[in-house]
Amino acid sequence: MRRWLEDDVIAHGRLPLLCFLLGFILGFVVIRISVRLIRAKVKWWPGNLKAGDTHIHHMVFGVITVLLSGIGLIATAEDSTQVTSSVLATLFGIGAALVLDEFALIFYLRDVYWEEQGRTSVDAVFVAVAVTGLLLLGVQPATFLDYDSFRQSRGIGVRVGFALSLALNLLLAAVVIAKGKIWTGLFGMFFAPLLLIGAVRLSRPGAPWARWRYGNRPKTMSRAIARERRYRRPVIRAKIFIQDLIAGTPDIEHARTAAEAELQRTVVAAPSAPPPHPHLLPRRRAEPAGDHAADE
Structure with missing residues (x-):
């Protein structure tokens, strides 16, 4: 372990990346424990923070932490030591964990923390x-790109081609993730054909893409729901059977019926988009006073 830390991490300048990962995991574990204690209404644990009647989500503190530590990383980039970068990276990881723990709220623009979404x-x-683990191991995203040629070449064509290829890769990854295929988007960053497959196939029914694109296409939404249930059915059946087995009452028929009930409950269409806030609606221009006078 020590040899790996010295030879593969510190020697290659990846100590800040490791500290980011550790800070991220620590932040996520701590905030998950905190919200569960708050939900359980444990008396000795501080409750939700509020400003008047407004609940302050912990992602607010995450955004502030990410912003401050990110500025610190940029400001000290030239003269920073690995120790300084590692401290700031740890703070960045903690802040990122607070933000991503409420990623669903950002994704769906409503509080779905304890819901299926x-x-x-x-x-x-x-x-x-x-992703951080893969980078820590030295795996580079978009492996089809020639990073060495990009670094060595000064030709504008090579650089433009590299930038366009990388942008296309990121765009496909964004589409795949918007379709709810998180893991396909992840591994697709390191194996591009997965992104193409994920981008052209149906979205998962509860994903933002389905809400944006399938809201007025009930047949497509029905196909997405049927497909999701077909692929998740064996996994849920196996999970329930194992739970029954551990409980000492394994029953294949119960696993089947319970799986269907769970599929009916969890695999549903994406929630409709929230109505626009009144302040975002276009305002009607007041008619000139002269027009009213003319009407009278």
Whole structure:
């Protein structure tokens, strides 16, 4: 472990990345414990923070922490030591964990923390951990790109081509993630064909893409729901059977019926978009006084 830390992490300048990962995991674990204690109404644990009647979500503190530590990383980039960068990276990781823990709220623009859609936050956290872990191991995203040629070449054509290829890769990843295929988007960053497959196939029914694109297309939404249930059915059946087995009452028929009930409850269409805030609606211009006078 020590040899790996010295030879593969510190020697390659990845200590800040490791500290970011540790800070991220620590922040996520602590905030998850905190919200569960708050939900359980444990008396000795501080409750939700409020400003008047407004509940202050912990992602607000995450945004502030990310902003301050990010500025620190940029400001000290030239003269920073690994120790300084590691401290700031740890703070950045903690802040990022607070933000991603409420990623579903940002994604759906409503508080779904304890709802089925709230699992999107957990998926986002797992993706962040997985991506950081791959980078820590030295794996580069968009492996089809020639990074060495980009560094060595001064030709504008090579640089433009590299930038366009990378932008296309990121765009496809964004589409795939918007379709609710978090893990496909993750591994697709390191294996591009997965992004193409994920981008052209149906969205998951509860994903933002389905809400944006399938709201007025009931047949497409029905296909997405049927497909999601078809792929999730064996997984849920296995999960319930294992739970029954541990409880000492394994029953295949119960696993089937319970799985169907869970699929009916959890695999549903994406929630409709919230109505626009009154302040965002276009205002009607007041008619000139002369027009009223003329009407009279």
